[in-house]
Amino acid sequence: MQAVCEGNQSAYQTLVGRHTGAISHYAYRMLGNHKDTEDITQETFLRMWTHSDKFKPNKSKLTTWLHRIAHNLCIDYLRKHGNTDLTERFDEIALTDDTSSTVDAKEKVERLYKAVMGLPEGQRSALTLCHFQNFSNQEAADILDVTIKALESNLTRARQKLRDIVGNADK
Amino acid sequence: MTDRLMALTEFTNYLGRYGSRVDAWPPAERDSALALLQDSNEAIQLLNAQTEVDSTLGQLAVPEFPGLEKRILNQALPPKKLPALDRLIQWLIPHHTPGLWRPASAACLPLFFGILLSNYYSFGISEEQIADEAWSDELYILALNEYDQRL
Numbered sequence: 001m002q003a004v005c006e007g008n009q010s011a012y013q014t015l016v017g018r019h020t021g022a023i024s025h026y027a028y029r030m031l032g033n034h035k036d037t038e039d040i041t042q043e044t045f046l047r048m049w050t051h052s053d054k055f056k057p058n059k060s061k062l063t064t065w066l067h068r069i070a071h072n073l074c075i076d077y078l079r080k081h082g083n084t085d086l087t088e089r090f091d092e093i094a095l096t097d098d099t100s101s102t103v104d105a106k107e108k109v110e111r112l113y114k115a116v117m118g119l120p121e122g123q124r125s126a127l128t129l130c131h132f133q134n135f136s137n138q139e140a141a142d143i144l145d146v147t148i149k150a151l152e153s154n155l156t157r158a159r160q161k162l163r164d165i166v167g168n169a170d171k
Numbered sequence: 172m173t174d175r176l177m178a179l180t181e182f183t184n185y186l187g188r189y190g191s192r193v194d195a196w197p198p199a200e201r202d203s204a205l206a207l208l209q210d211s212n213e214a215i216q217l218l219n220a221q222t223e224v225d226s227t228l229g230q231l232a233v234p235e236f237p238g239l240e241k242r243i244l245n246q247a248l249p250p251k252k253l254p255a256l257d258r259l260i261q262w263l264i265p266h267h268t269p270g271l272w273r274p275a276s277a278a279c280l281p282l283f284f285g286i287l288l289s290n291y292y293s294f295g296i297s298e299e300q301i302a303d304e305a306w307s308d309e310l311y312i313l314a315l316n317e318y319d320q321r322l
Contacts (some may be wrong), residue, residue: 007251013244020240025233038239045243112227131190131228156187163220166227 001062005052016045019063022133023070029128030074032117040077044070060142067133068143071125078121108166115165123158126151178207182214191221 003011020041027040047069048055055065116124122144129140130151141151182204189196193204207214260276 005251009248012248016240016243020236020243024236024239028233034234034236038236038242041236041239042243042246046246046248049248109227109230112224113231116228116231131225137188152188156184159187159190159221159224162224162228163217166224167220 001052001055001057004049012045012049015048015062019066020045022063023066026067026070026128026133027074029116029132030071030121030125031077036077040070040073043073047073061139064135064139064143067129067135068145071143074125075121111165112162115162119158119161122146123154123161126154127158130155178203179211179213179217182207182211183217186217186221191218191225193218 001011001015004015023044024037024041027044028034028037031037031040044066048066051069055062116127119127125144126140129135129143130137135143137148137151137155141148144151146154185196185200185204189200193201193208196204204214208218264276
């Protein structure tokens with residue numbers, strides 16, 4: 001990052017190669033469609049370049065800092081475009097190869113996916129960072145710039161809602 | 172009964188905070204949870220429900236983004252604005268020069284300014300004063316000698 005601060009484009013390219021996957025995954029989980037994800041990811045790395053002097057290696061890891069930038073961009077985007085109609089901008093849901101091919105199984109996944117995308121942004125981001133991006137609770141709290149208590153409260157509520165949805169679906 | 176209910180409430184809270192992978196919970200909470208799971212059907216049902224949620228979430232893939240990295244690398248980056256001192260040093264010494272030049276040059280700056288200052292200012296000491304002091308010392312030493320012998 002020191003090299004990026006000095007304008008070293010080769011160092012910038014290395015970091016882009018290393019972190020594009022994680023950042024794009026996070027943005028996709030927050031926004032739900034290709035186009036917005038690509039725009040946010042591109043903007044994240046542009047900000048990494050222009051604000052490289054703001055990164056403090058003794059205070060956080062680079063991946064944490066990048067996720068914070070991506071998160072703030074996602075939130076700004078969602079607020080600007082209205083969080084309530086998020087489901088209208090979904091791409092078709094991508095499933096892993098080991099997903100059962102039965103209609104019920106796919107419907108269950110789709111139901112849960114819509115539930116996740118319908119969570120308030122604080123709960124969705126907490127769940128995405130801790131469950132999908134594998135950050136610890138402390139790291140996720142740092143990214144979201146909240147206390148760990150606030151983060152765990154959001155996580156608990158998010159998981160409770162999803163359990164209720166899965167539980168109701170099974171009845 | 173109260174203790175068991177409290178433990179279940181606590182278990183639900185931990186489940187929300189850490190997810191269904193009890194083996195990955197902090198050690199103290201993990202041991203309490205495993206003990207509760209030996210005993211409580213409600214706790215087992217809760218854990219199973221959370222496991223089902225986590226497993227279903229795991230089936231949500233993220234699609235590929237072909238060309239995204241290339242697109243990011245191709246975007247125009249604004250030129251870096253270096254601090255004034257760094258720009259001066261970069262102008263004096265090209266960027267490809269080994270990095271030691273910069274701290275060495277910076278370390279020489281006080282010496283350079285010191286030489287300039289001393290050449291420009293006398294600090295109250297004049298050359299005549301120095302010469303006078305040197306002669307007075309010389310005369311004093313001569314006066315201390317005994318001149319018994321005729322030269």
